[in-house]
Amino acid sequence: MTDDDLLLAQRLADAAGAAIRPLFRKPFSMETKADQSPVTEADRAAEGAMRAILGAERPDDGIIGEEYGEERAQAARQWVLDPIDGTRSFVAGRPIFGTLIALLEDGRPVLGVIDQPIAGERWIGAKGRPTLLNGAAIRTRACSAIARAHLATTGPAYFTTDSYLAFDRVRAAARDTLWGGDCYNYGLLAAGHLDLVIEDGLKLYDFAALVPIVEGAGGRMTDWQGRALDRDSIGQVIAAGDPALIDPAVELLQAA
Known part of the structure; x- marks a missing residue:
């Protein structure tokens, strides 16, 4: 590049x-x-x-x-x-x-x-x-606890039944949840206005551009297992303004 x-x-x-x-x-x-x-x-x-x-x-x-x-x-x-x-x-x-x-x-x-x-x-x-x-x-903001996090996602229709149940565990633990916004949510997160975005069903063209933007502002993006995103990722995405939010988000998403 x-x-x-x-x-x-x-x-x-x-x-x-x-x-x-x-x-x-x-x-x-x-x-x-x-x-x-x-x-x-x-x-x-x-x-x-x-x-x-x-x-x-x-x-x-x-x-x-x-x-x-x-x-x-x-x-x-x-x-x-x-x-x-x-x-x-x-x-x-x-x-x-x-x-x-x-x-x-x-x-x-x-x-x-x-x-x-x-x-x-x-x-x-x-x-x-x-x-x-x-x-x-611009920089993301510090927020290391999901209980204090402002969470966003585009909408429930983009989840499967099982993945929505997993997302809902994070939603219930978060301070509040903003619905709607698509890519704009990730820009807001990078600028320090949101703390966490979690989505399912994304395609490569939905998330590839977001990774350098979030990470260059001090955040982190992974899949729902905490792995780095690349061309082969399946489209389950976590974006955290504070990288400390990734592990607790993954734990809630993967909870039995």
Whole structure:
């Protein structure tokens, strides 16, 4: 990962935002995918704009995108794109969705961007560097006990029956729980406004960009067994602003 990669990731975010903003709270076409999730012309236009840049400037790198699939699957470097994480929020006119851009090297996330193109908020994380929000370094906050933690998750429908029971043990132990938010929750956690995010059912394009952002701000992200996240992770995710929260969260999630 180089400085040129960081600059490129920001230009990808600029291109996605330029495709999204004209359609926000305006008429747009929409379909329902096989998994019953919505996809809009803004999703497709934003991913298409990013892929065009990558095809011209990084022709040897792989691409994994939510809307248009995978290219060059065996490449050591892969760009992971979610043009609108939180499409339901976009459809409803709620500016808490985000464009997610990640770079994987040998399967591990080394660069991540969350871009909220309506509010003009951009988080940038890169391995070995501090996370930036609109150019200023940010930090997570200290919170070592789940009983004091502000917990967030996108919604109960994303869990299986068993995984929701596991999540509910953490929810019952936490100070309070915020529902909804998709990727925006992880940006809030990195900036010190939330303590814990726990989710199930995520795809690689839902979480890859979040790892460098959370960890560059002093937090930690793992799966539900406490293992580092990579290309092969199954999508059960814990993000903790204070790394001390990971072990008690794992213990509650794995309790018989």
